[in-house]
Amino acid sequence: MKRIALCALAVLGLVSLFAGIWWLNGRSGGGRYGTSFFVSAGIFVFVFAAISLRWMHETSAALLGAVSVWLFHYVAGTFFPTFQILDFEESMRFVDWNVIFLILGMMIFMAMFSETGIFNWLAFRAFRLARGNAWLLGMALILLTGIVSAFLNDVTAILLLVPLSIEIAETVGIHPLAYVIPEVLASNIGGAATIIGDPPSTIVGSHLGLSFVDYMVNMVFISAICLVVLLVLTTGLYWRAFSTARQRTSPALVAQLEADARITDNRLLKKTALVGLATIVLFFVGDQFGMPPSVIALVGAAVLITWVRPDMHRMLREVDWTTLVFFIGIFVIVGALEATGVIGWIADAIAHLAGDNLTTATVLMVWIPGAASGIVANIPFTVAALPIADFLTASINGAGNLVLYWALVLGADLGGNATYLGSAPNIVAIGLLAQAGYRVSFGRFMRDGVPVTIVTLALATLWLLLHY
Amino acid sequence: MKKILCATRGGEASIRTQDAVIAMAKKEGATIVFLYVVDVEFLRLTARGVRPDVVATELERMGEFLLAMAVERAAAQGVEADMIVRRGPLTQALEEVGQQLGADAVAFGRPAGVDSSFSLSDLEKLAARIEEDTGIETYIL
Numbered sequence: 143m144k145r146i147a148l149c150a151l152a153v154l155g156l157v158s159l160f161a162g163i164w165w166l167n168g169r170s171g172g173g174r175y176g177t178s179f180f181v182s183a184g185i186f187v188f189v190f191a192a193i194s195l196r197w198m199h200e201t202s203a204a205l206l207g208a209v210s211v212w213l214f215h216y217v218a219g220t221f222f223p224t225f226q227i228l229d230f231e232e233s234m235r236f237v238d239w240n241v242i243f244l245i246l247g248m249m250i251f252m253a254m255f256s257e258t259g260i261f262n263w264l265a266f267r268a269f270r271l272a273r274g275n276a277w278l279l280g281m282a283l284i285l286l287t288g289i290v291s292a293f294l295n296d297v298t299a300i301l302l303l304v305p306l307s308i309e310i311a312e313t314v315g316i317h318p319l320a321y322v323i324p325e326v327l328a329s330n331i332g333g334a335a336t337i338i339g340d341p342p343s344t345i346v347g348s349h350l351g352l353s354f355v356d357y358m359v360n361m362v363f364i365s366a367i368c369l370v371v372l373l374v375l376t377t378g379l380y381w382r383a384f385s386t387a388r389q390r391t392s393p394a395l396v397a398q399l400e401a402d403a404r405i406t407d408n409r410l411l412k413k414t415a416l417v418g419l420a421t422i423v424l425f426f427v428g429d430q431f432g433m434p435p436s437v438i439a440l441v442g443a444a445v446l447i448t449w450v451r452p453d454m455h456r457m458l459r460e461v462d463w464t465t466l467v468f469f470i471g472i473f474v475i476v477g478a479l480e481a482t483g484v485i486g487w488i489a490d491a492i493a494h495l496a497g498d499n500l501t502t503a504t505v506l507m508v509w510i511p512g513a514a515s516g517i518v519a520n521i522p523f524t525v526a527a528l529p530i531a532d533f534l535t536a537s538i539n540g541a542g543n544l545v546l547y548w549a550l551v552l553g554a555d556l557g558g559n560a561t562y563l564g565s566a567p568n569i570v571a572i573g574l575l576a577q578a579g580y581r582v583s584f585g586r587f588m589r590d591g592v593p594v595t596i597v598t599l600a601l602a603t604l605w606l607l608l609h610y
Numbered sequence: 611m612k613k614i615l616c617a618t619r620g621g622e623a624s625i626r627t628q629d630a631v632i633a634m635a636k637k638e639g640a641t642i643v644f645l646y647v648v649d650v651e652f653l654r655l656t657a658r659g660v661r662p663d664v665v666a667t668e669l670e671r672m673g674e675f676l677l678a679m680a681v682e683r684a685a686a687q688g689v690e691a692d693m694i695v696r697r698g699p700l701t702q703a704l705e706e707v708g709q710q711l712g713a714d715a716v717a718f719g720r721p722a723g724v725d726s727s728f729s730l731s732d733l734e735k736l737a738a739r740i741e742e743d744t745g746i747e748t749y750i751l
Contacts, residue, residue, distance in 0.1 A: 256664050301665050305672040402671045573652025579619030
């Protein structure tokens with residue numbers, strides 16, 4: 143009942159808001175924006191709210207939004223031409239297929255990798271090398287997560303690494319939060335380092351038509367710096383826990399931990415690692431042949447499938463189609479915003495705020511997405527912010543070096559660390575901790591997430607202003 | 611010999627529950643079966659890159675490890691204990707395992723503050739439902 147009331151209030155609020163803007167628009171005498179402007183904006187705000195407030199599944203919301211754009215265009219638009227937003231053919235032009243196929247290719251890799259037990263094996267090697275030193279072990283796990291997240295899907299990296307990290311924490315006698323929360327923060331930071339690391343990175347990199355190397359050259363340094371800063375902050379936040387940790391399990395349990403961290407399929411690992419390595423090399427040299435990252439990822443995935451010969455029905459089930467449909471839906475909805483002038487209107491407002499000053503625009507492009515990403519879904523936010531970055535880059539002197547796009551990537555990726563709703567890896571890690579008997583409140587996550595977010599965003603801003 | 615079924619996880623609250631059920635078993639000369647239930651419902655909160663089967667397998671391993679710690683804890687206090695890991699909803703797993711083992715009692719830990727998965731009233735309802743469905747006695751420790 144409470145939920146229905148809240149939804150009704152939200153809908154009423156949105157209707158009032160748009161009616162108000164519509165009325166003001168008419169009163170100003172300009173009549174600059176048509177019905178389609180408000181309809182597309184309304185659809186976007188509804189989808190955005192539905193995703194951010196968890197009214198419905200992300201993919202359902204995105205699909206509903208895309209379908210609404212077409213329904214308004216075809217049905218209402220037939221009777222009232224002002225309702226015409228975007229037809230099907232036009233909307234497909236707004237879908238970035240490079241993003242879709244890049245994610246598809248990497249999903250196939252991740253599905254294969256996840257069956258080898260490699261991540262758990264690596265985590266256990268870190269445990270052995272640290273020889274019971276809880277701090278050293280924590281640093282190793284954080285670095286491992288950051289590096290894995292730069293090259294593979296961050297959510298899957300967290301899903302595979304966190305359960306073993308919890309076992310390791312229990313073994314060395316430290317609260318699992320001291321390892322798991324910094325690991326999650328590292329996955330979001332590491333994801334900014336490469337074009338395949340995190341959805342905002344993929345979306346922006348693909349939009350700019352960048353190769354793997356072009357993207358990495360610009361982002362790897364600041365990501366590495368942020369990762370080092372995370373190690374320092376984690377040491378400060380958890381020093382007491384690290385220094386008082388004492389091993390509390392028997393040799394039998396350590397043996398069980400080792401058994402849990404065994405490579406499960408050596409042959410599959412060899413094949414996956416070999417093809418994975420070749421694909422990464424191809425990512426580095428693919429630019430010479432003008433190959434977009436999506437084609438490289440699909441080449442690697444196709445070779446792997448041909449060599450490993452998995453059950454294709456099972457393989458296709460393991461591809462996360464909901465994510466792909468989610469991306470297509472979001473691209474269509476944001477395409478509608480572009481086509482009807484909503485993006486231009488927002489970009490105008492931001493350009494006015496920035497006042498043709500590149501420094502102000504850069505700061506705004508880091509901190510607005512940074513602040514928003516902790517609260518709202520960062521994927522639709524990034525897709526919607528891209529045309530704004532296009533507009534500002536074209537209109538502000540000196541922005542041709544793409545600084546505003548890098549600002550957007552860093553804001554969206556690093557900002558997701560502030561709260562546990564900020565990114566998918568955070569949500570998954572909190573669920574895994576709860577399964578281990580450790581419930582993490584919103585405030586408890588923020589205790590670590592907010593300082594790390596503020597410091598890394600400040601560093602990112604400083605680096606962008608000095609470097610570009 | 612009496613058999614007590616105890617659903618548990620990790621963390622301080624679970625350790626308190628494990629200690630309480632170990633003390634109860636010692637007093638009554640009973641054995642304990644620790645149960646860990648894998649529930650991947652939380653994955654519904656995100657649409658991205660998630661394979662529930664892989665997650666469930668990882669959680670099963672983690673559950674076995676957490677239960678092995680509980681079994682060692684009981685052994686250290688001279689109480690015989692065993693462990694079972696199951697997938698699915700908690701209530702269904704408790705009822706099924708309780709009936710299969712012929713458990714005499716099901717023990718739950720009392721909710722410890724706002725961080726608990728259950729409120730006391732929810733836990734009391736769950737306990738009452740299990741008693742009604744299976745006839746097994748329940749205790750909130």
